[in-house]
Amino acid sequence: MGDVVIVTGPPGAGKSTVSTALAALLHPSALVPGDVFFSFVRRGAVDPWLEEAAEQNAVVTESAGASVGRLARRYDVVYDGVVGPWFLPTFLSATGLESVHYVVLLPPLSVCVDRVASRTNHGFTDLPAARHMWESFRSSVDGIEQHVVEESMTPGDLAALIARRVGENSLRYARSAAASS
Numbered sequence: 001m002g003d004v005v006i007v008t009g010p011p012g013a014g015k016s017t018v019s020t021a022l023a024a025l026l027h028p029s030a031l032v033p034g035d036v037f038f039s040f041v042r043r044g045a046v047d048p049w050l051e052e053a054a055e056q057n058a059v060v061t062e063s064a065g066a067s068v069g070r071l072a073r074r075y076d077v078v079y080d081g082v083v084g085p086w087f088l089p090t091f092l093s094a095t096g097l098e099s100v101h102y103v104v105l106l107p108p109l110s111v112c113v114d115r116v117a118s119r120t121n122h123g124f125t126d127l128p129a130a131r132h133m134w135e136s137f138r139s140s141v142d143g144i145e146q147h148v149v150e151e152s153m154t155p156g157d158l159a160a161l162i163a164r165r166v167g168e169n170s171l172r173y174a175r176s177a178a179a180s181s
Contacts, residue, residue, distance in 0.1 A: 002028075002076040004068055004095060005166055008083045009105035010134040011124050012112030014155060018105060019080035021159035026076040034081015035123070037064040048082070049129045061087045065094025072097060082133070085140045088173060099174040101166045104141060104148045105158075109134050147171055 003026075007019045016033065023031040037060045038048060046053040048060075064081065071077045072095065083091050085104075092100055109131065116130045124130075141148050151158065165171045 002030075002072045002074065003166060004072050004077045004079065004097060004100040005162065005171070006079045006081075006083050006088075006091065006100055006102045007105065007162070008081060008103070009107075010082070010112050010137050011126075011130040012115035012134075013105035013107055014115070014158070015080050015105055017155040018158050018162070019078045021155045022162055023078040025159055025163045026078070028075045030071045030075040030077045032064070032068055032071065032077060032079045032081075034064055034079060034083070037067075037081075047126075047129070049126075049133055057087065058090060061090050062094040065091040066096070069095030069097055084137060085144055092173065092175060099172050101169075101171040102144075102147045102173040103162055103165075103171050104137060104144075106134075106137055106141070106148050106150050107152065109138075144173075147173065 005022065007015050007022065009015055019031060019033075023029045038045070040063075041056065041060065046056050048057050061083065064079070068077050068079050068091075083102075088102060112134050113127060113130055116125060116127060119125055149158065149162070151161065153161070162171070
């Protein structure tokens with residue numbers, strides 16, 4: 001059975017770059033880009049950062065979690081996507097696992113906004129939504145501070161730090177924590 005590492009944070013936090021580097025450190029590994037699950041919804045899709053997207057987001061989160069849980073039967077899985085603390089119990093339950101490793105990349109707002117503004121060939125460039133999502137993460141990490149990484153380092157060094165913390169179990173989030181939240 002492999003480990004699952006959820007690398008999350010607001011747009012522009014560096015999730016995809018760090019997740020790719022982290023998956024390269026694990027063997028055998030699978031890298032699951034969470035945005036793919038939102039792309040499955042064709043007609044009737046609602047921008048996921050809007051309030052009216054709650055039901056859609058729950059279904060997509062459950063689908064992603066179930067897929068990740070299945071992959072974890074064989075691989076260490078790095079999930080690169082937006083799984084805010086408010087959806088972590090839903091994701092974990094859908095995996096069928098007892099625990100996952102959870103890391104929130106949360107660089108300063110200005111860093112995230114600058115990265116989103118300078119993106120090319122990326123589907124998400126909505127600056128007001130990026131700010132809103134950063135605020136949502138910042139206001140939701142009380143009580144899970146051990147999962148927040150704000151360090152400023154290269155993606156490779158950050159991936160190595162996360163891999164070390166996974167080995168130490170300092171990023172583990174278990175069902176028992178989900179039941180008490």
